[in-house]
Each structure stands twice: as C-alpha cells, then as structure tokens.
Amino acid sequence: MGYILNRILSMLLTLFLISAITFTVTNILPGDVAMMIMGTQSNPEALAGLRESLGLNEPLVVQYGRWIGGMVTGDWGTSLVFKEPIAPLLLQKMKASGLIVVMSMSIALSCAIPLGVWAAVHPNRWQDTTASSAALLGVSLPDFFWGIMMILLFARGLQWLPSSGFVDPGTDFAMALKHALLPSLALGLGLMAHLTRMTRATMTGILNQEFIRVARAKGLSENTVVWRYGLTNAVGPVMTVAGLQVGYLFGSIIVVESLFNYTGMGWLTYQALLNRDMPLIQASVFVIAAVVMLANLLVDILYVVVDPRVRLS
Numbered sequence: 001m002g003y004i005l006n007r008i009l010s011m012l013l014t015l016f017l018i019s020a021i022t023f024t025v026t027n028i029l030p031g032d033v034a035m036m037i038m039g040t041q042s043n044p045e046a047l048a049g050l051r052e053s054l055g056l057n058e059p060l061v062v063q064y065g066r067w068i069g070g071m072v073t074g075d076w077g078t079s080l081v082f083k084e085p086i087a088p089l090l091l092q093k094m095k096a097s098g099l100i101v102v103m104s105m106s107i108a109l110s111c112a113i114p115l116g117v118w119a120a121v122h123p124n125r126w127q128d129t130t131a132s133s134a135a136l137l138g139v140s141l142p143d144f145f146w147g148i149m150m151i152l153l154f155a156r157g158l159q160w161l162p163s164s165g166f167v168d169p170g171t172d173f174a175m176a177l178k179h180a181l182l183p184s185l186a187l188g189l190g191l192m193a194h195l196t197r198m199t200r201a202t203m204t205g206i207l208n209q210e211f212i213r214v215a216r217a218k219g220l221s222e223n224t225v226v227w228r229y230g231l232t233n234a235v236g237p238v239m240t241v242a243g244l245q246v247g248y249l250f251g252s253i254i255v256v257e258s259l260f261n262y263t264g265m266g267w268l269t270y271q272a273l274l275n276r277d278m279p280l281i282q283a284s285v286f287v288i289a290a291v292v293m294l295a296n297l298l299v300d301i302l303y304v305v306v307d308p309r310v311r312l313s
Contacts, residue, residue, distance in 0.1 A: 079272075103184035244296065269281070
C-alpha cells in the first residue's frame with residue numbers, strides 16, 4: 001500500500017508541475033487572448049474591458065490559481081476557436097484517441113512479445129537476426145512514413161480501408177474500427193519495435209538464470225520453460241516499458257491523426273496550437289499528461305500484482 005501511495009503522490013506532484021509550466025509558458029508567449037476573441041479591428045476600450053472581465057490584467061499567480069481551481073471543479077472555459085465548452089470537447093476527442101491508443105498497444109504487444117521471445121530462444125541465429133532487424137526497421141522509420149505506406153497499400157491500392165475521417169464508436173462501432181485501424185497500425189509498428197527489443201533483452205537474461213537451468217534439468221518441456229517460467233518473469237519489465245510508451249503514443253498521435261484527418265485528441269491539440277487557442281492548449285496538455293500519468297500508475301499497480309517482491313521495495 002505504501003508503494004502505491006508513493007506513486008499516487010508522485011503523480012499528483014508531476015501533474016502540478018506540468019500544469020504550472022504549461023500555464024506559464026502559454027501566458028508569456030507573444031499574443032493577446034482578448035484580441036484573439038474580439039478580433040484585430042476591436043477598439044482599445046472594448047479590449048481593455050474584456051481583459052478586465054477575464055482577469056488578464058491580474059498577476060500570473062492569481063490567474064493560475066483561478067485556472068487550476070476551474071480545472072478541479074470542471075469549469076475548463078470555452079475554446080476560442082471552436083466556441084464550445086472545453087470539457088465536453090476534450091472528453092469526446094479523448095474517446096476517439098483512446099480507441100487508437102488501445103488498438104495500437106494491442107497490435108504492438110501481440111506482435112512484439114512473440115517476436116522477442118522467438119529471438120531470445122534462438123540467440124545469434126537467423127531467427128534472432130530476423131526479429132532484431134524487424135525491430136530496428138520499425139525504430140528507424142518515423143510513424144508518418146508507416147502512415148503513408150498504410151494509405152498507399154490498404155486505402156489506395158487494395159481499397160480495403162478508408163484513408164481518412166472519423167466515426168464515433170457510439171454511432172457505428174464497426175465503422176469506427178475501420179477508420180481507426182490504419183492510424184493504429186502506423187503507431188503500433190513503431191511501438192512494436194521498442195517492445196520487441198525490450199522483450200528480447202529481458203528474456204535473454206532470464207533464460208540464462210539458474211532456475212531456468214533447473215527447470216530444464218527436471219525434464220520440463222521447452223515450451224513450459226520458456227512461456228511459463230521465462231515469460232512470466234519477463235512480463236513485468238515489458239509491461240513497465242509498455243506503460244511508459246503511452247506517452248510516446250500521445251506524442252506521435254498528433255502527427256498520425258493529422259495525416260489521416262482523424263479528429264481525435266492529437267488533431268484537436270494541433271488545431272489549438274495552430275490557432276493559438278490558449279485555454280484549449282492548456283487544458284489539452286493537462287489532460288494528456290493526466291492520462292499518461294494514470295496509465296503508468298495502473299501499470300505500477302499491475303506490476304505489484306505480477307511481482308509481489310515490489311511491495312517490499
């Protein structure tokens with residue numbers, strides 16, 4: 001319990017620092033929020049009145065306290081570009097991006113773990129070389145390259161899947177999966193490469209340990225030794241790296257969603273940055289950071305379940 005409590009306190013402190021840095025940076029950048037709301041043709045008196053009503057003339061510390069209080073109570077303000085309340089807008093886009101994140105992580109893990117185990121069981125042989133080369137290829141090429149290849153192959157060439165657009169999963173779940181599959185593949189290939197290398201490295205170390213040699217000496221089958229004893233001990237470190245890669249996914253999702261015109265969280269954040277929508281930028285960064293922190297907290301909790309030794313550390 002102490003381990004989990006420490007992780008929660010660490011997460012809250014990190015979120016506080018991220019919120020403070022994001023709010024400060026977005027407020028010291030050139031640009032006038034009042035002018036963005038009213039337009040460049042507004043008269044100075046109207047602009048001054050709007051700044052006064054929004055509290056833009058107050059010290060940054062006061063503005064930050066009011067903003068973080070609104071974030072806690074659910075009053076996240078209104079987007080300057082979309083003219084909508086930010087909280088429901090972010091919730092809608094987060095559900096859209098959450099589908100991509102879950103699908104890409106599932107694709108990556110389902111491919112990376114068998115490849116990593118296959119390479120570790122056959123070290124310095126053609127199986128190891130093939131898996132390691134595939135992982136190196138995935139790491140070396142950027143996500144937008146894989147996205148372009150997916151569009152050319154599956155959308156333009158074979159015409160199996162749509163090349164762009166978004167469908168709400170609540171409206172048509174099957175069509176939503178079709179629109180999310182190509183972006184998920186583009187993200188999952190890069191993520192698969194990282195997880196394959198991690199699985200191989202972890203499994204190689206475990207398969208050389210004493211308890212594995214004892215299991216083999218007892219006459220257990222190789223499949224039992226590798227999958228039951230080897231992978232069970234390797235899943236903890238791999239799971240930790242997978243949790244850390246959630247941040248990588250949200251970092252790459254901006255490019256991938258823009259490429260596929262998939263109107264999720266990444267697309268929304270890009271539009272906010274492009275149009276200098278300060279309230280939406282601040283809320284988007286905070287929500288993404290909170291989701292990444294929460295994902296890592298859940299991984300830490302699962303790690304305790306998988307490896308009870310962590311409770312003692």
